[in-house]
Amino acid sequence: MRKPLVAGNWKMNLLVADAVKLVKELKPLVQGISGVDIVVCPTFVTLYAVSEVLKGSNIELGGQNCYLKESGAFTAEISPQMLKDVGCTWTIVGHSERRQFFGEDDALLNEKLKFALASGLKVMFCIGETLDERQGGKMNDVLTRQVTKGLAGLSEADFDEVSVAYEPVWAIGTGVTASPDQAQEAHAFVRGLLKTQFGAAVADKVRIQYGGSVKADNAAELMAKPDVDGALVGGAALKADGFAAILKGAL
Ligand code: PGA
Numbered sequence: 634m635r636k637p638l639v640a641g642n643w644k645m646n647l648l649v650a651d652a653v654k655l656v657k658e659l660k661p662l663v664q665g666i667s668g669v670d671i672v673v674c675p676t677f678v679t680l681y682a683v684s685e686v687l688k689g690s691n692i693e694l695g696g697q698n699c700y701l702k703e704s705g706a707f708t709a710e711i712s713p714q715m716l717k718d719v720g721c722t723w724t725i726v727g728h729s730e731r732r733q734f735f736g737e738d739d740a741l742l743n744e745k746l747k748f749a750l751a752s753g754l755k756v757m758f759c760i761g762e763t764l765d766e767r768q769g770g771k772m773n774d775v776l777t778r779q780v781t782k783g784l785a786g787l788s789e790a791d792f793d794e795v796s797v798a799y800e801p802v803w804a805i806g807t808g809v810t811a812s813p814d815q816a817q818e819a820h821a822f823v824r825g826l827l828k829t830q831f832g833a834a835v836a837d838k839v840r841i842q843y844g845g846s847v848k849a850d851n852a853a854e855l856m857a858k859p860d861v862d863g864a865l866v867g868g869a870a871l872k873a874d875g876f877a878a879i880l881k882g883a884l
Pocket of ligand 1 (some may be wrong): 642800804805806807808844845846847865866867868869
């Protein structure tokens with residue numbers, strides 16, 4: 634059985650006081666939940682304050698991105714070592730907004746993924762097709778490229794520390810969720826790709842989260858599908874009660 638993984642990606646939202654308030658509200662709501670791994674991914678500048686509040690809780694902390702060097706002349710970048718220094722155990726790599734708006738391609742994301750893992754972070758690696766790609770019948774090609782290139786060079790053991798987040802770009806922040814059947818179909822396809830590339834043991838153990846307009850009222854149905862092992866939640870993670878309800882939907 635794969636333990637579900639539910640993460641909140643706060644994106645570029647919440648000032649320090651709001652971020653602290655949110656985790657203060659969330660902590661008691663999820664206290665004692667052990668059947669699901671819980672992660673929040675705040676902005677870089679709120680990580681430290683949030684991590685102080687999370688101490689001793691069952692909520693892990695993640696970055697939304699990180700660079701592929703430990704330190705040096707890389708203006709405005711943040712290293713995995715810096716994320717760990719402020720309490721992160723996870724980072725997201727390859728979110729579609731990084732791919733779309735910041736030009737991060739498969740080769741770069743593969744380097745980032747490998748460096749984050751080598752630095753001791755766990756990684757949620759995002760993939761997903763755009764609406765044009767889906768309507769043009771290219772969904773499987775796009776997922777194949779993203780998986781083949783993005784995860785190239787990983788070992789079987791690496792997949793204890795990597796989850797794949799399937800996030801169809803047309804469902805992110807749009808209120809249009811993939812139906813549970815659409816999600817299941819894509820997740821099963823991705824798991825099949827992992828089996829071909831890395832073998833059955835990897836395909837069996839890797840968690841595949843769904844992301845794209847996950848809310849309290851659709852989360853349980855999505856995560857009930859056999860290949861949907863959790864969620865990556867954007868907008869609905871910005872409210873403690875809504876996020877807690879989603880987490881409970883994973884149980
Ligand atoms: P959303 O974002 O839940 O607001 O659609 C998901 C994500 O981008 O991770």
